[in-house]
Amino acid sequence: MITQSQVDELTYKINGACIEVHKIIGPGLLESVYHKCLEEELKLRDIKFKSQFKIPLFYKGKELFCDFLCDFLIEDCIVIELKSVSELNDIHRAQILNYINLMKKPKGILINFNVKNIMHQGQETFVNEYYKTLM
Numbered sequence: 001m002i003t004q005s006q007v008d009e010l011t012y013k014i015n016g017a018c019i020e021v022h023k024i025i026g027p028g029l030l031e032s033v034y035h036k037c038l039e040e041e042l043k044l045r046d047i048k049f050k051s052q053f054k055i056p057l058f059y060k061g062k063e064l065f066c067d068f069l070c071d072f073l074i075e076d077c078i079v080i081e082l083k084s085v086s087e088l089n090d091i092h093r094a095q096i097l098n099y100i101n102l103m104k105k106p107k108g109i110l111i112n113f114n115v116k117n118i119m120h121q122g123q124e125t126f127v128n129e130y131y132k133t134l135m
Contacts, residue, residue, distance in 0.1 A: 020041055021037045024037070031084040042074070049075070073103070084112065085114055086114060096109075096126055100128055104130055108125070109123060111123050
């Protein structure tokens with residue numbers, strides 16, 4: 001079982017990978033470009049991930065097939081949602097919160113590459129009740 005400190009350490013590694021991508025290609029490109037670059041950076045850093053897969057939705061015990069696509073699931077515990085927008089909105093925050101709750105994962109990171117400084121303006125981290133149950 002993963003601990004809070006391991007999840008937080010992994011968050012640090014993910015942020016480092018995002019900073020590296022942003023440093024090399026900068027702001028102003030399509031989300032799909034950042035996605036491909038981040039896939040390569042995560043591979044280079046030997047961080048295990050799943051990319052671009054459908055998130056299952058269960059409603060009253062029945063699985064419904066919706067088009068919820070997860071950008072990244074890192075080490076089976078952190079969901080990453082990528083954006084390349086002028087600013088993050090509440091709908092983006094609601095999206096990442098819904099994804100971590102639907103997948104029952106403890107943490108989500110919302111990354112916006114369309115900023116000057118990704119650490120101060122381009123990332124927000126979210127935790128839920130699953131995070132609170134970790135040691």
